[in-house]
Amino acid sequence: MPATVRDAAFAVLRRFGATTLFANPGSTEITLLTDLPDDFEFVLALHEGSVVGMATGWALAADRPAVAILHTTAGLGNAVGALATARVNRAPLVVLVGQQDRRHLALEPFLAGHRLDDVAAPAPVWVGEPPRPQDVPGALARAWHEARDHRGPALVIVPMDDWLAPAADDEPLPAPARLVRTTAAEPEVVAELEKFLSGAEKPVLVVGAGADDAESWHALEALAQRLRCPVWQEAFGARAGFPQDHPQFAGHLPAGRAELRKVLAGHDAVLAVGAPVFRQYPREPGRLIGPGTRVAVVTDDPDEAHRSPADLAVLARPAAVCGPLAERLPERPAPGGPVGRTIDLPAPPAPGTRLAPDHVFAALARRLPRDAVLVEETPSSRPLLHALVPARAPLGFLSAAMGGLGFAVPAAVGVRMARPDRPVVAVVGDGSSLYAIQALWSAAHYGVGVLVIVLANGRYAIMDELAARHGERSAGRGAAPWPAFDEVSVSGLARSLGCPARRVETPEELESVLDETMPGLAQADRPLVLDVAVAR
Known part of the structure; x- marks a missing residue:
């Protein structure tokens, strides 16, 4: 034929x-x-x-x-x-x-x-x-x-x-059979970045999703050690660009200009690696950074390089630049005190207490395997998640950079299918989960062992918060016209799609199910949804 x-x-x-x-x-x-x-x-x-x-x-x-x-x-x-x-x-x-x-x-x-x-x-x-x-x-x-x-x-x-239709056997494909990329950085480019950092008294690193691979993490750890400087993660980053349990990791940059200027005040050189300069959310007047601060960016994304308001942009693979750069820089004296953040997990709530997001995140942080992939879509409690649950390995954190809902549940299923060697946990709000709840059927049908933790408060909490803030600014009441949806049962929906699910309402239930589930998560061959009731 x-x-x-x-x-x-x-x-x-x-x-x-x-x-x-x-x-x-x-x-x-x-x-x-x-x-x-x-x-x-x-x-x-x-x-x-x-x-x-x-x-x-x-x-x-x-x-x-x-x-x-x-x-x-x-x-x-x-x-x-x-x-x-x-x-x-x-x-x-x-x-x-x-x-x-x-x-x-x-x-x-x-x-x-x-x-x-x-x-x-x-x-x-x-x-x-x-x-x-x-x-x-x-x-x-x-x-x-x-x-x-x-x-x-x-x-x-x-x-x-x-x-x-019959194939055209006698015509070549209009595409290369193999495409090879060059990844080495030009020595003069590395020298220019060395000059940029060597002339700074108080440099700082900003990292982002474009540096989320093992080689880049290793190079950036070496660079941070040489510079003895804090390392910040880009705001709203889709992936972690640095180990977030590292003593020099300072946290996530604010997404507004006023707070951004405060965080970077006193730093005379900012090197952004695999991150935009700088991701914003609310429109605020004024400069991005204070006067006297120079900015350089290293990225393999041409669009990111082209739109960055930087003094120097280098279009290259981050690891190819930062590895040689770290080798060329002299190690600076140790600072007088810590340069990174500390993580203080809240104590478990008293028995019978209504769960709050920080309780859930603290319980998760205490049990999450180091190599776990955490897929996030919980807009109202994202800052808490960032503060309490660090990414400790490449691909340790994944979120939707674009901001649209419906990403986390199907993405977590896809991640686990591609990397069955990694435990995968999705943390989503109940409103977010409803945008792609159908993906649970695929997870159950194909035996994809992903854990989905749903923070269920029966409302769009982030929208309620934004409405309240708008009311404060406009001298209004901040009244939102959308209702709550307490009658929706995520665990019921999950079970209707053939996916095992449990409703969790107390701290004791949460700790018990996590203790039962986490040790075998890497070997799990079926999904599980935890429908966790959290206080509003």
Whole structure:
């Protein structure tokens, strides 16, 4: 039987080891997915946001592109928010989007996708619409490279009849079979950074998601030791760029300019590594930093380098620069006192006390394995989580850099699938969990041993807080028109999706279930949801 475009496409995916397919299929994908070859693994999610969320977690944990398959207009539209999150989280994804039969697209039949590239914009780093069926395999190969190099979703839009068309065996793929990157830093660049830091009396490091790998952590620890300086994590960072239990780790930068200037006051040189300069949230007037403070940034993200208001920007892999830089710098004298923060865990609450988020985080911090991956989506209590539960290993913390909800639960499932050697815990608010609760079905069906801790207060606490603050500023009452949703049972929803769940209402219950679950979390072969009632 002659080889088809589908056969050639599978061969391309095999070349890159991309044989795990995350999907919520529709009719335009039937010709691709029916009778899938035995060496491909199909992972079903019950909503397209969960498809992309799981693929995002998998890609970030595996550090290579994951493959997501979406239905035409409606499916792609459902996934747009998750695609935007993947773009900001710099997750490499190859996204196959179905399209109606090419032979009657001119008549705009039912399910015809109109301007699908615009539906997804501006999330994709690249969009391919092969002009003929035989160009589909080459578009997939290019998408894999585009996704990996630009760290985001690369889309390939494929009409459903293309898969069964004959392949073009005599034409080369329009993409390299192998692409090699140079990672060494130029000596003169390292010398310039050495001069930047050597001339400073009180330098400080700021680290971010772009430095979350073992080599960068090692280089940054050596650099911090040479400089004897505090190390701050970027605000709203998607990943940790430094061990947060290190004695020189100072905490997370504030996201407003006034507090940022206070934190960096007295430092005459700021070196940001794998982090933006500087991530903000509320709009505040004034300078980012005080006069007399110089800023340099080292990043492998061209966009991050191009938009940074810095005196010096170096576009390079952080480890390749910071390792040689640490070797060139002389070690400074030890400071007179500690430069980092201390973590004081609150005492366990009295028996029968209503749980609060800090109680949950303290109990988790006392038991969380060092190599655990913590996936976070609890907006109202995020600062508490940062203060009490440090990331102690690369990929130890993962969050949605873009800020959209519905990330943590599917991402945690994807992380665990890609890294079954790591314990994975998702900590989410009950409001956040409802945006992608369907991912629990996939976790249960495929035996993914992830622990999901839901802080259940029956409301959007962060929105209530923002409304109250707005009322204070505007001399209003801060009255919010949205109601609470106390009647929603996350544990009930989880069980309805086939996922084991327990309702936890007391400190004794919380400590008991964590003591029971944590020791075997790395070997767990089924998920568990803890629906933890917390005080408002």
